[in-house]
Amino acid sequence: DIQMTQSPSSLSASVGDRVTITCRASQTISSYLNWYQQKPGKAPKLLIYAASSLQSGVPSRFSGSGSGTDFSLTISSLQPEDFATYFCQQSYTTFTFGGGTKVEIK
Amino acid sequence: QLQLQESRPGPVKPSETLSLTCTVSGGSISNNSYYWGWIRQPPGKGLEWIGSFYYRGTSYYNPSLKSRVTISVDTSKSQFSLKLISVTAADAAVYYCARLWYGSGHMDVWGQGTTVTVSS
Numbered sequence: 001d002i003q004m005t006q007s008p009s010s011l012s013a014s015v016g017d018r019v020t021i022t023c024r025a026s027q028t029i030s031s032y033l034n035w036y037q038q039k040p041g042k043a044p045k046l047l048i049y050a051a052s053s054l055q056s057g058v059p060s061r062f063s064g065s066g067s068g069t070d071f072s073l074t075i076s077s078l079q080p081e082d083f084a085t086y087f088c089q090q091s092y093t094t095f096t097f098g099g100g101t102k103v104e105i106k
Numbered sequence: 107q108l109q110l111q112e113s114r115p116g117p118v119k120p121s122e123t124l125s126l127t128c129t130v131s132g133g134s135i136s137n138n139s140y141y142w143g144w145i146r147q148p149p150g151k152g153l154e155w156i157g158s159f160y161y162r163g164t165s166y167y168n169p170s171l172k173s174r175v176t177i178s179v180d181t182s183k184s185q186f187s188l189k190l191i192s193v194t195a196a197d198a199a200v201y202y203c204a205r206l207w208y209g210s211g212h213m214d215v216w217g218q219g220t221t222v223t224v225s226s
Binding site: 001032034036042043044045046049050055087089091092094095096097098099100 | 143152153154155158166168169202206207210211212213214216217218219
């Protein structure tokens with residue numbers, strides 16, 4: 001099985017900050033990496049697919065990069081509605097999610 | 107607009123079988139661009155993929171659950187179902203159904219989720 005490791009598990013940041021979350025796969029997954037945002041009591045929402053493609057309707061302050069085993073999600077200027085938990089997911093071989101990164105208000 | 111809605115089961119007792127249905131509206135389960143699947147999230151924890159199927163009959167299951175899971179589809183009702191046998195307290199979670207893109211595997215449409223409790 002492919003394991004996905006996210007870091008950090010949580011972070012505190014202020015509105016306007018640039019935030020980067022990383023995700024590492026236990027083996028190469030090419031660009032089969034997707035990012036989701038989840039708010040309490042809600043279903044996950046797709047942000048980025050295929051490592052760097054922005055899902056329709058998602059603000060351009062969200063971006064993704066990486067290939068192989070190392071990936072990142074960047075929020076260029078954190079907004080109040082961005083405080084949430086973020087998950088990466090590999091889709092190279094079946095599907096595995098990372099453990100999540102909770103973005104909290106500083 | 108495509109929408110997915112999970113059924114709401116009653117409490118399930120340990121060792122019994124959990125059955126859930128996902129109803130798809132605003133689109134076709136038989137669209138060859140998509141898989142359909144189930145994902146769960148125990149309270150306060152992360153996401154776990156349970157299994158997925160392609161309408162032509164191919165199914166994939168999480169190896170850790172494979173012996174206990176069956177996913178089936180009823181295209182005439184635009185529904186797909188999850189059956190999980192021999193449940194334990196560890197199976198208590200919010201269960202989501204979702205649409206997955208064939209090829210890239212990203213999950214772009216999700217149901218709102220349904221809470222499953224396991225209690226004697």
